[in-house]
Amino acid sequence: MVEPARANGATLPVAGGEITTEWFVGPIEAATQDVNACGEETGAEPPPPRRSEELPPLFRLIPYLRKQLTLDRFATAALACLSIATLLAIWYFGTKYRFEFYIRFKNVPTPVEVLEQASQVGLSQKYLINVAISLRRILMGFFIALFIAIPLGLMVGRYRLARDLSMPVVEIMRPIPAIAWVPMSIMLWPNNEAAIVFITFIGAFFPILLNTIHGVRSLDDVLLRAGRCLGASEAQLFWNVILPGSSPHIFTGLSVGMGVAWVSLIAAEMISGQFGVGYFTWEAYSLVNYPAIMFGMITIGALGLICSGVIRLIGAQAMPWLAYSHGSKK
Incomplete structure (x- = not known):
């Protein structure tokens, strides 16, 4: 027979005997008290997560930039810079050395x-x-x-x-x-x-x-x-x-x-x-x-x-x- 709840806790029948609820209720209550004490010491609940609207404007741009600056876009920009640099190099060296072979750079400004x-x-x-x-x-x-x-x-x-x-x-x-x-x-x-x-x-x-x-x-x-x-x-x-x-x-x-x-x-x-x-x-x-x-x-x-x-x-x-x-x- 299972006895009614005792002063210190109830008993649960298990195979081979019985066990009191203090065996697992006690640690839970102690942990709850520790959490409450922590809240009392700090004086306030933990702050809610900060929304993106409350972030500074510069930080709100970071997700957008991560989405836009992909590897394909970077490769496209690099190739565009390479083509422009090639054109400028032809212009620079052609005017520097006054290249003349059907195309004349003699009067072209540097x-x-x-x-x-x-x-x-x-x-x-x-x-x-x-x-x-x-x-x-x-x-x-x-x-x-x-x-x-x-x-x-x-x-x-x-x-x-x-x-x-x-x-x-x-x-x-x-x-x-x-x-x-x-x-x-x-x-x-x-x-x-x-x-x-x-x-x-x-x-x-x-x-x-x-x-x-x-x-x-x-x-x-x-x-x-x-x-x-x-x-x-x-x-x-x-x-x-x-x-x-x-x-x-x-x-x-x-x-x-x-x-x-x-x-x-x-x-x-x-x-x-x-x-x-x-x-x-x-x-x-x-x-x-x-x-x-x-x-x-x-x-x-x-x-x-x-x-x-x-x-x-x-x-x-x-x-x-x-x-x-x-x-x-x-």
Whole structure:
């Protein structure tokens, strides 16, 4: 028989006898008392874990940087630096030793001379005004081309009637280089500023239009039939199927169009402009200032690189699914 609870603890029957609960309750109570005493000594409970929002801004950037600075990105940056360093090395040694073998480096300024020119002109008011005016012209012409070419390309790629009406005119005007439009644009528009923006628009318009048409035409018909089976209207098909499906081609056209727009803008500024990076470069040529010519060329390349990089960045944010598509990573 098991006796009722004793003063010091209850007893439990076990094989071969009985055991009191003090055998395992006692150490647990002692440990609990030690924990309580520790809390009384410190005077407060242990602090809760710190949330990321309460961390300083610099520490909150660490997880983001760990995610972004992957081995592939580091290798890409290293290869880009290597290619630029190779180009600079060819320029440096070619101008240092005055290399002449069909290609002549005799009159080409050295990197040191161009750097000195940049330190003298780079922060001057005249140079900054020229850069600002070129940026204003390129953005105006490019965005006008964007807002016209993308809707038109979607319509032409989607509907046969629009394609039959517009493609003959497009194919006739597309081979005409933007520089050939300079005399006609001067006669068409009331001032040189509008003429230069129009030439920039011409340079960006056709690459954006043709890539948009190609994106719509290459869209899988299964996606369109699936949308119709789910009850999507024509407007919903455009917004949810056609536009996302053709977005990679559209952003390719935007990137190519930005490059062609810069080429067209610089040519127009050299011929009929009074301000801008192209005019700055042509003026340096007229004054036989070779370091300024090279500095103007570097400025054009840097501005084009920044504009194309912004387009690629926007495209990556607008199309996150491409990071997981087949062929996006090699």
